[in-house]
Structures are given as C-alpha cells and as structure tokens.
Amino acid sequence: MVPTIFYAACAIAAAGLALLLMQSGSKFRMGATILGLAGIAWILVIVVQTIPTPASEIGPLGLMILCAFVSVASAVRVITHHRPVFCALYFVLVVVSGAAIYVLLSAEFVAFSLVIVYAGAILITYLFVLMLAQQSPADIGSADAVDYDRIAREPAGAVIAGFVVIAVLGGSVFSVSEQKAESILDQNRAIRQGWGDLSMMPKLLLEQARRTDSTVTAVVARTDGQMIAAQTDHSAIISVQRGCQKTPTDLTLAPSLLPDNTSRVGMALVTRFPVSLELAGIILLMAMFGAVVLARKQTDIADDDRRALAGLGKVMDGNQSSQGKANR
Amino acid sequence: MNQELSSGFTIAANAPIAVALAISALLFVIGLVGFLCRRNMIIMFLCTELMFQGAALAMIAFARLRMDVSGQVFVIFILTVAAAEAALALALVVLLYRKRETLSADAWSDLGES
Numbered sequence: 082m083v084p085t086i087f088y089a090a091c092a093i094a095a096a097g098l099a100l101l102l103m104q105s106g107s108k109f110r111m112g113a114t115i116l117g118l119a120g121i122a123w124i125l126v127i128v129v130q131t132i133p134t135p136a137s138e139i140g141p142l143g144l145m146i147l148c149a150f151v152s153v154a155s156a157v158r159v160i161t162h163h164r165p166v167f168c169a170l171y172f173v174l175v176v177v178s179g180a181a182i183y184v185l186l187s188a189e190f191v192a193f194s195l196v197i198v199y200a201g202a203i204l205i206t207y208l209f210v211l212m213l214a215q216q217s218p219a220d221i222g223s224a225d226a227v228d229y230d231r232i233a234r235e236p237a238g239a240v241i242a243g244f245v246v247i248a249v250l251g252g253s254v255f256s257v258s259e260q261k262a263e264s265i266l267d268q269n270r271a272i273r274q275g276w277g278d279l280s281m282m283p284k285l286l287l288e289q290a291r292r293t294d295s296t297v298t299a300v301v302a303r304t305d306g307q308m309i310a311a312q313t314d315h316s317a318i319i320s321v322q323r324g325c326q327k328t329p330t331d332l333t334l335a336p337s338l339l340p341d342n343t344s345r346v347g348m349a350l351v352t353r354f355p356v357s358l359e360l361a362g363i364i365l366l367m368a369m370f371g372a373v374v375l376a377r378k379q380t381d382i383a384d385d386d387r388r389a390l391a392g393l394g395k396v397m398d399g400n401q402s403s404q405g406k407a408n409r
Numbered sequence: 410m411n412q413e414l415s416s417g418f419t420i421a422a423n424a425p426i427a428v429a430l431a432i433s434a435l436l437f438v439i440g441l442v443g444f445l446c447r448r449n450m451i452i453m454f455l456c457t458e459l460m461f462q463g464a465a466l467a468m469i470a471f472a473r474l475r476m477d478v479s480g481q482v483f484v485i486f487i488l489t490v491a492a493a494e495a496a497l498a499l500a501l502v503v504l505l506y507r508k509r510e511t512l513s514a515d516a517w518s519d520l521g522e523s
Binding site for chain 1: 424425426427428429430431432434435436437438439440441442443445446447448449451452454455456458459462465466469470472473476477478479481482484485486488489490491492493494495496497499500501502503504506511512513514515
C-alpha cells in the first residue's frame with residue numbers, strides 16, 4: 082500500500098518539475114512551484130512515517146527536513162534558472178545545506194572539506210568559466226538570456242526518466258525496510274570502534290592518558306594483548322606505567338576522550354586506504370596536466386605560421402580559419 | 410539478538426538517515442533531469458556535480474548507519490574525482506567555446522550525424 086502512495090507523490094513532484102522546466106507564463110510558474118514542493122513534502126512525509134522515530138531524534142529530524150527543503154528547492158533552481166551565473170550560485174546553496182546535513186549525520190570533517198572544496202574552489206572555477214564564456218548583453222539584444230538557456234530540451238521525457246529512477250529506488254528501499262536496528266546498538270558499536278581506532282594511535286593514546294592522570298609515563302599492552310578494553314558504560318580501561326614503578330596499573334578513560342571525527346577519518350585514510358590515497362594524488366596530478374595541455378591550445382592561431390616555417394602548406398579550411406580570425 | 414542484528418545488513422535504521430537517503434535520491438534525479446534538459450554545456454557539467462552530491466550524501470548516510478568512517482573516506486575520494494572532473498571538463502568547455510563561439514550543446518550535434 083505504501084509504495085502506491087509513494088509513486089503518487091513521485092508523480093506529483095515530477096509533474097511540478099516538468100511544468101517548471103517547460104517555461105510557461107509567470108502565474109503558471111507559481112502553481113508549478115507549489116505542486117513540486119507539495120510532491121517533495123509528500124515524499125518526505127511518507128519516508129518519515131514509515132520509520133518510527135524515537136523522541137531523542139525529533140530535533141535532528143526537523144533540522145534535517147529543513148535542510149532537505151533548502152537543498153532540493155535550490156537544486157531545482159539550478160536546473161530551471163535562465164541565467165547560468167545564478168545556477169552556479171544556487172549550487173553553492175545546495176552545497177552549504179548539504180554540508181549542514183553532513184554535520185547532522187556526524188561527519189564534521191567531510192562537511193567542512195565539502196564547503197571548502199566545492200563552494201570555495203570548484204564553484205569559483207565554474208563562475209570564472211561562465212563569465213569567461215558568457216556572451217556580452219549587446220549580442221543578445223533585449224532578452225535577458227540566450228535561447229539555449231531559456232528553452233529546455235525535451236523536459237517531459239527527461240522528467241519521466243528521472244522519476245522512474247526515483248520510484249524504483251524508493252520502492253526497493255520500502256521492500257527491505259522491515260529490518261530495523263535500534264539506534265542504541267549503533268551507539269555502542271560506534272564507541273567500540275572509536276576506542277579501537279584510538280588503540281592504533283599510540284601518541285594520542287598517551288596524550289589522553291596523561292590528560293586523565295599526569296603521572297603516566299607509558300601505555301603498555303594489557304594482559305590479553307589488546308591496548309584498550311572497552312567497557313559497557315562507554316569508558317575504556319588501559320594499562321599504564323606511572324612514575325618509576327615497574328608494574329603496570331589500570332587507568333580508566335572517560336568517553337569524552339574518544340577520538341573525534343577528524344582523527345578517525347585521517348586514521349582510516351592512512352591505515353585502510355593508503356593506496357587509494359596515493360591514487361587520488363595521481364588523479365589530481367593527471368587532471369592538472371590535462372587542464373594545462375587543453376588550455377595551452379590557445380596558441381593554435383599561429384599554427385599556419387608554424388607550418389609555413391616547416392615548409393608545409395596551410396591546412397585550415399575556410400570555416401575554421403574565419404573562426405580563428407574572429408577569435409583574434 | 411543484538412549480535413544477530415549487528416551482523417546482518419540493516420537499512421533505514423532511523424528517520425534522519427532515511428530522510429538523508431531520500432534527499433540523496435532526489436538530488437541525483439534532479440541532476441539527471443537537468444543533464445538531460447539543459448543545453449548550456451557548463452550547466453550540464455554543473456548537473457553532474459549535483460549527481461555527485463547525491464552520491465556523496467548517500468555515502469555519508471550509510472556511513473552513519475553502519476557507524477563506519479569508510480563512507481566518509483570515500484566522500485573525500487568523490488571530492489577528488491569531482492575536482493579533477495571540473496578542471497578537465499571546464500578546460501574542454503573553454504576549448505569548445507573558442508571553436509564555435511557558443512556554449513550551446515546543440516552547436517556540436519553534427520558530431521552524431523555523419
């Protein structure tokens with residue numbers, strides 16, 4: 082029963098989006114916006130209703146739904162706005178609200194790197210290229226946007242294709258959502274994993290032990306070979322040597338000394354994915370080479386001269402050479 | 410019972426994660442629709458970035474669900490690929506713009522009609 086309602090909500094959101102893309106009159110536009118927002122709201126309500134929410138998660142859920150509306154509405158503006166520069170600025174809004182959702186999902190490091198890399202670097206590059214390649218207003222005349230920005234290409238077909246994808250995705254989620262886990266279980270597991278990560282960072286571990294007890298000189302392995310024994314009350318016990326005494330004694334670390342998100346991501350990067358990290362560096366290097374090589378093509382105006390120097394004839398056909406002259 | 414639950418694959422354990430997954434699906438689909446509809450080449454690439462955003466958000470949501478930072482690490486790799494893609498794609502767009510003096514993708518439609 083639920084999937085049927087879900088498909089109806091998808092159809093309404095799709096109709097709103099298609100009407101927005103078809104660029105009708107302004108009064109029509111308002112109705113299309115309301116229709117699209119209603120469809121999205123209905124999808125979210127269905128998603129929230131399907132899963133019982135504990136009272137402790139009402140607050141994050143409200144913020145999440147707020148961010149959902151901001152990000153989805155500005156994503157729709159990205160694909161419907163006539164002026165490319167505004168599209169890019171709306172994309173910044175998508176990125177910022179996406180970063181807020183990341184923070185709500187306790188991924189702080191990635192949230193901030195998303196804002197820095199996307200909103201700070203990639204989008205600025207996009208804006209530069211947009212302004213570089215934009216036609217001057219005199220060429221366009223009185224119209225505020227050129228034709229290829231104003232008229233969408235087959236909006237109905239595209240929207241149908243897109244929302245068939247979302248209906249299939251949503252339907253498959255509903256078919257397996259009977260399995261549920263309690264969030265307290267996740268909490269315990271996260272804390273166990275956090276202590277496990279800390280045991281791989283000996284310097285930080287010593288620092289945290291010193292923060293608990295300033296007389297600690299070294300952290301040693303426990304009798305069972307582990308560095309840290311996680312307890313059910315979220316604290317952990319380690320073996321330490323204090324001062325000049327030889328025999329190790331136990332020390333309890335409070336849950337507040339767990340490694341934070343940034344150090345856990347860094348730890349995972351260098352212990353579990355070192356090769357991927359190197360490959361990412363190579364990809365960036367190759368992209369830089371590629372961009373430099375492509376951008377250097379600017380000098381192709383002088384190709385004819387170069388060929389003449391080498392004793393070859395001109396190869397440019399009429400169309401291309403006139404384009405080249407226009408460029409100059 | 411807890412052991413059984415923690416070892417099995419669980420999905421949509423709580424509502425914020427389900428909402429995040431819904432947003433990620435919507436962002437992906439909006440990016441897809443935009444890629445198919447828009448005719449400005451730069452905006453088409455902007456729409457692929459929207460699709461990247463959707464995929465990254467799904468990664469983060471599943472990382473939160475599984476309480477594992479691997480998903481967040483993968484988002485860092487997605488950022489890397491997106492940055493590389495933006496650099497190359499924009500260089501290509503500038504190159505194409507110099508040839509035809511327009512950003513319209515239709516200017517190159519004769520490539521498919523030989």
